[in-house]
Amino acid sequence: MTDAPATRLVERSRQAARAEVARTGVALFLTRGFDATTMDDVAAAAGVSRRTLFRYFGSKEEVALGHLGGLGDELAAAVRAQPADVDVWVALVTAFEQTLPGALATDDGAARALAQLVETTASLRAAHAEKHRRWTDALTPAVAERLGDAPDAELAARAVVGTVLACLEAATHAWLCTDDDRDVHALALAALAAVRSTV
Missing domain, CATH: 1.10.10.60 (Homeodomain-like)
Structure with missing residues (x-):
């Protein structure tokens, strides 16, 4: 035993x-x-x-990028842990808020340096894109479950997950390439809020 x-x-x-x-x-x-x-x-x-x-x-x-490897499953578990009456978008955003900070470098300088390395290295960009694809594959069923019998639940779930990941990419770009003094988490939340307000 x-x-x-x-x-x-x-x-x-x-x-x-x-x-x-x-x-x-x-x-x-x-x-x-x-x-x-x-x-x-x-x-x-x-x-x-x-x-x-x-x-x-x-x-x-x-x-x-190995620190990002298991995040898809963690994010899916965090989505499933949200109360059933929580809106899909809110459940997904909350899951990212709860999970991402612990997976990323706590030192802002180190996190920025690594993000810049990924941005400027072709093989790392490709590996990072593959991580996002795996996150999407893990998250889509968890989000689809919350949509129940809604028409095109699987399609809608994948679209919502892809939109959230696009917001994270936009936040990272702003963090690295603009003079905005907010940290990447604040920028991600701003991007998510901006998209939600337009749909």
Whole structure:
């Protein structure tokens, strides 16, 4: 019989080690450049073997963006946790408000540097787009459930999820490319409110 507490402890230790390797890798990417940094460089800096590194991450893109990997399922769970009488849009926005801050860098400078790296690196942009596709696939059924028997519930759910993700992209662009002094979370909420007020 499996010792559940021991198993959970091992998993938490693994997750902590994975997060530490990722932080080391991101620091290297920001210092040396993404393309100039190899997986061997990351392994050496993190003090782990190449084999161990590849057990944690399959690519450099995963090192940089792995913290976003499980967010789709977390967001879907947060949507499902909202009371049944909560509007679909509000439930979805609330899920993002509850989930995203804990997944992103708490240091605004580090978060901005990583976002800028993604914006300027083609392979990271592609990997980030793939993360968003996975979020959409995870979130669409959760949103569709709230629409019940409404016509085209699946289509409407995917459209709403896509709109929210587009608002996040718009907020990130404004954060990186304009003189607006609001943080990315405030900009995201402003974008979401602006879209909601027009529909």
